Amino acid sequence: MQRKFAYFLTIAALTLILSACGGKDTNSGSNAGASEETFSQEVVVKASNWEFDQAEYALPKDTPVKLTLENLKGAHGIEVVGQDISIRGNKSKVVTLPAGTYEIRCSIMCGQGHAQMIAKLVVS
Numbered sequence: 001m002q003r004k005f006a007y008f009l010t011i012a013a014l015t016l017i018l019s020a021c022g023g024k025d026t027n028s029g030s031n032a033g034a035s036e037e038t039f040s041q042e043v044v045v046k047a048s049n050w051e052f053d054q055a056e057y058a059l060p061k062d063t064p065v066k067l068t069l070e071n072l073k074g075a076h077g078i079e080v081v082g083q084d085i086s087i088r089g090n091k092s093k094v095v096t097l098p099a100g101t102y103e104i105r106c107s108i109m110c111g112q113g114h115a116q117m118i119a120k121l122v123v124s
Protein backbone atom coordinates (compact mmCIF):
# COMPACT_ATOMS: atom_id res chain seq x y z
CA MET A 1 0.00 0.00 0.00
CA GLN A 2 2.70 2.44 1.06
CA ARG A 3 4.90 1.49 -1.85
CA LYS A 4 2.06 2.14 -4.22
CA PHE A 5 1.62 5.61 -2.75
CA ALA A 6 5.32 6.37 -3.14
CA TYR A 7 5.09 5.29 -6.75
CA PHE A 8 2.16 7.61 -7.26
CA LEU A 9 4.10 10.48 -5.69
CA THR A 10 7.05 9.85 -8.00
CA ILE A 11 4.80 9.95 -11.04
CA ALA A 12 3.12 13.10 -9.80
CA ALA A 13 6.49 14.77 -9.18
CA LEU A 14 7.75 13.78 -12.62
CA THR A 15 4.62 15.13 -14.24
CA LEU A 16 5.08 18.41 -12.40
CA ILE A 17 8.72 18.68 -13.45
CA LEU A 18 7.91 17.92 -17.06
CA SER A 19 5.04 20.37 -17.27
CA ALA A 20 7.13 23.04 -15.51
CA CYS A 21 9.78 22.67 -18.20
CA GLY A 22 7.20 23.05 -20.94
CA GLY A 23 5.73 26.12 -19.28
CA LYS A 24 9.09 27.82 -19.11
CA ASP A 25 9.08 28.34 -22.84
CA THR A 26 8.50 32.07 -23.06
CA ASN A 27 8.28 32.07 -26.84
CA SER A 28 4.90 31.99 -28.47
CA GLY A 29 4.68 28.30 -27.71
CA SER A 30 4.87 27.31 -31.32
CA ASN A 31 8.43 26.12 -30.96
CA ALA A 32 8.40 24.27 -27.69
CA GLY A 33 10.95 21.58 -27.16
CA ALA A 34 14.31 22.95 -28.16
CA SER A 35 14.35 26.07 -26.02
CA GLU A 36 16.61 24.56 -23.35
CA GLU A 37 19.33 23.56 -25.76
CA THR A 38 22.22 25.82 -26.62
CA PHE A 39 22.60 27.10 -30.13
CA SER A 40 24.40 30.00 -31.75
CA GLN A 41 21.67 31.14 -34.10
CA GLU A 42 18.26 30.30 -35.37
CA VAL A 43 17.32 29.58 -38.95
CA VAL A 44 13.63 29.80 -39.71
CA VAL A 45 12.17 27.92 -42.64
CA LYS A 46 8.74 29.19 -43.56
CA ALA A 47 6.49 26.85 -45.47
CA SER A 48 3.32 27.58 -47.34
CA ASN A 49 1.37 25.91 -50.15
CA TRP A 50 3.60 24.79 -51.86
CA GLU A 51 6.95 26.38 -51.32
CA PHE A 52 9.52 27.38 -48.78
CA ASP A 53 10.19 31.10 -48.31
CA GLN A 54 13.78 30.76 -49.53
CA ALA A 55 15.49 28.60 -52.13
CA GLU A 56 18.56 28.36 -49.90
CA TYR A 57 19.24 28.56 -46.21
CA ALA A 58 22.76 29.20 -44.95
CA LEU A 59 24.06 27.57 -41.79
CA PRO A 60 27.46 27.68 -40.14
CA LYS A 61 29.25 24.34 -40.18
CA ASP A 62 29.86 22.22 -37.08
CA THR A 63 27.82 24.65 -35.02
CA PRO A 64 24.58 23.96 -33.18
CA VAL A 65 21.85 25.86 -34.97
CA LYS A 66 18.23 25.97 -34.05
CA LEU A 67 16.28 24.98 -37.11
CA THR A 68 12.69 26.13 -36.89
CA LEU A 69 9.85 25.27 -39.18
CA GLU A 70 6.98 27.70 -39.44
CA ASN A 71 3.91 26.68 -41.32
CA LEU A 72 2.38 29.84 -42.76
CA LYS A 73 -0.15 27.92 -44.76
CA GLY A 74 -0.96 24.24 -44.81
CA ALA A 75 0.66 21.49 -42.81
CA HIS A 76 4.23 20.75 -43.77
CA GLY A 77 7.32 19.15 -42.41
CA ILE A 78 10.96 19.29 -43.39
CA GLU A 79 13.53 16.59 -43.62
CA VAL A 80 17.19 16.92 -44.42
CA VAL A 81 17.91 14.33 -47.05
CA GLY A 82 20.55 11.86 -45.97
CA GLN A 83 20.52 13.10 -42.38
CA ASP A 84 18.43 11.93 -39.50
CA ILE A 85 16.74 15.31 -39.21
CA SER A 86 13.02 15.73 -39.48
CA ILE A 87 10.75 18.46 -38.19
CA ARG A 88 6.99 18.28 -38.52
CA GLY A 89 4.61 21.11 -37.85
CA ASN A 90 5.60 24.31 -36.05
CA LYS A 91 8.59 22.95 -34.20
CA SER A 92 12.31 23.42 -33.79
CA LYS A 93 15.31 21.20 -33.59
CA VAL A 94 18.90 22.03 -32.77
CA VAL A 95 21.09 20.57 -35.49
CA THR A 96 24.83 20.41 -36.07
CA LEU A 97 26.00 19.66 -39.57
CA PRO A 98 29.38 19.32 -41.25
CA ALA A 99 30.08 21.53 -44.25
CA GLY A 100 28.18 20.62 -47.37
CA THR A 101 25.07 21.28 -49.36
CA TYR A 102 22.01 19.41 -48.28
CA GLU A 103 18.59 19.12 -49.74
CA ILE A 104 15.58 19.74 -47.58
CA ARG A 105 12.13 18.74 -48.61
CA CYS A 106 8.66 18.57 -47.25
CA SER A 107 8.08 15.42 -45.25
CA ILE A 108 4.32 15.54 -45.10
CA MET A 109 2.14 14.67 -48.07
CA CYS A 110 0.54 18.08 -48.23
CA GLY A 111 -1.18 18.15 -51.59
CA GLN A 112 -0.61 18.74 -55.26
CA GLY A 113 2.52 20.85 -54.92
CA HIS A 114 4.22 18.61 -52.38
CA ALA A 115 6.95 17.36 -54.74
CA GLN A 116 8.06 20.93 -55.51
CA MET A 117 8.72 21.72 -51.89
CA ILE A 118 12.48 21.46 -52.05
CA ALA A 119 15.15 23.85 -50.82
CA LYS A 120 18.87 23.82 -50.15
CA LEU A 121 20.71 23.92 -46.89
CA VAL A 122 24.15 25.37 -47.50
CA VAL A 123 26.45 24.61 -44.58
CA SER A 124 29.84 26.31 -44.65
Ligand SMILES: [Cu+2]
Binds near residue numbers: 077
Ligand atom coordinates in the same frame (compact mmCIF):
# COMPACT_ATOMS: atom_id res chain seq x y z
CU1 LIG B 1 4.46 18.28 -48.49
